[in-house]
Amino acid sequence: MDIPWEDVRLFLAVAETGSLSGAARKLRIGQPTVSRRLAALEYSLGAALFRRSVDGASLTSAGERLLAPARKMAEWAGEVGRAVESSDTSPRGLVRITASPYLCFDFLAPFAAWLARTHPGLRLEVLSSVQYLDLNRGEADLALRNRAPTQEGLKGVLSLEFENAVFVSKSLAAKLPREPRLADLPWIAWAPPLDMLPPNPQLEELVPGFSPVFTSDNYLVQIAAAEAGLGAVVMTRSAHRFARPTSLVPLSISLGPFARSSLHLVCAKSALDIPRVRLVSELLVSELEKVGMGHSRP
Template sequence: MNISWDDARLFLAIAETGSFSAAATRLRIGQPTVSRRLAALEYQVGAKLFRRSVEGAALTVAGERLLQPARKMAEWAGEFQRAAESSDSSPKGLVRVTASPFISFDFLAPFAGHVARKYPGLRLEVQSSIQYADLGRGEADLALRGVATKNADLTMVHTLELENAVFVSKALKAKLPKRPTLQQIPWVAWAPPYESVPPNPQLAVLIPGFTPVFTTDNFLVMVAAVEAGVGAMVMGNFSHRFNAQRERNLVPLDVDLGPHGKQVLHLVCPKSALDIPRVRKVSELLVEELERARRR
């Protein structure tokens, strides 16, 4: 039996997303292709790997046995790719950076323009997501995230502490008390399935009966609502030379967020990825900008 990495990756995508359609989206192929290739894999293995239902795809006992080996294959495939690319002689090509929607929108998008001007051969792909990409598997090259890694194969290249602030439109700020309480502020926040994403849980702790006036599952829609004067939202008060808040006429309120007034931003990378010139160069440029922001 010779199971290819492509087949193992297909199996893993279905197992981790729990559906054929989500797996197709992750792999960027059609759902009929997912079904056809899985059927061929199950025929090769000689057992059903998933139980299909209206709720999705659940692993069978035979599928459970393959899950951990498939995950290890994914990690080694990422390591193999990075080792092969470490022989590149110059910093050129695609570098994938993943971050939260806020950091992607506010910092990484304009940072990409800086990279393009400085190194025309480098291209950035920014993966804006609530979920963390698996760096070990090669789903991204670099990550800016709020939680320190405990994975021995990853390294924290740089760490920056940020102040959190409550942003509103100028028009709404003029209508609110000079120093409003958290209860007096109309809030824009995350909607399901992201209701557990910060700052929702933190605001729920600080504000009894926390009920936003507007919710959405899209960060840019949240920003648009704040710009329109619907309410306020919490964002990192990330003062850097690419600031989007100033251009979009959002201003901070003078309010105390208590223990949630700060956040930490970590630049994380697979250790072996720093041997790839293009990844190393982008990480160096990111560190330069983060250090510049720290000194502002």
């Protein structure tokens, strides 16, 4: 039996989000449409793929057997799409980049404005996510990540190291001891369910009884709180030319083993065959190499 790709894509969205509503959001279609199409798929297969409950949708044994080949099919669909697009010799059109909220706000948004002025044929879509999107499947063209790629089919275009520092408002800095310790600082950090993201685990290791004075699941809210003098944040000390003015100042305080962090520009290997993706990748490398330390090109 031939299963259309769109049905496989729907099945994967439900399997990986754990619910019909999550799949609807991921695919940008209505939940009734997801429910109707999934029912039609299960009818055509003669087997239930999911067990529905108030907690979501979990795979049946038939669904479990379909999951691995469906993921392979998704990767090959991404390859097919990139092969088609590589025939376009003009570096024009949409390029999708995914990164952490910090990098999207601090670097990629102003980089996109510069790109629009200097290369008007290109347009960026910046996908802010704390989860890694699947580049093999084509969920994004490029990614800025804090871990080097290990998944088969991915390529590391550039690896850099950056210095991390503790930043506070000038008003808070004036109230602190002359040589403050990490434990002396009121901290701003991630709120659940994102509290396992850096720097929370690192601060928990460095600061006995770590208890932030303010938490948020939104990076911009954290920055606003820091600029208002509420507490300290950990940020990369990188003076790139797109940096926005800020009232935050760095403290002379050691972050110990977490004083540096790495950054990797990653893509699917075949993505660089697409002229517009290759051009944006080269422009990103050029900008990042100006501010990174110990850079390398894998």
